[in-house]
Amino acid sequence: MTVVLLNISNNALWISFSSVTDVAAQYYGKEVDDIDWLGTIGFLMGMPVCLASTMIVDRFGLRSAIFIGTILTFIGGFIRALTSFTNFEKETQYWLVFAGQALTGMGNPMAVSVPTKVSQH
DSSP: OHHHHHHHHHHHHHHTTGGGHHHHHHHHTOOHHHHHHHHHHHHHHHHHHHHHHHHHHHHHOHHHHHHHHHHHHHHHHHHHHHHHHSOOOHHHHHHHHHHHHHHHHHHHHHHHHHHHHHHHO
16 A cells, blocks of 8 residues: 555646646746756656665665655655745756755655566565
C-alpha cells in the first residue's frame, strides 16, 4: 500500500502543472514554455537518479529506497505548497516551485523502480 501511495503522490505532483499551464503561466508571470519546464525538470532529474535507485534497492533494501523516495517527494511537495502560502515575489515562487519539482523528480525513480522488487517478495 505504501508503494501505491508513493507512486500516486509522486506522479500527481509531477504532472499537476500540465493541466493548468495557462493559469500557472499567468499566476507566475511566465511564458507557457517556462511552465512546461516544471513537468520536464522532474523527468530530467529522475533519469540519472534512476541508476542510483537500482543500486539503493539492491544494496540497502526496499525500505530504504521507499523512505528516500518518500522524503524527496514530501520535501518537493512541501516546497511547492510553501510557495503558495507565503509572500515571495513571483520570480522567487517560480524558482522554488522549480526546485520542488526537481526534488520530486529525484524521488520518482525510487517510487517507480520498487514495485517489481515488491512483487518479487
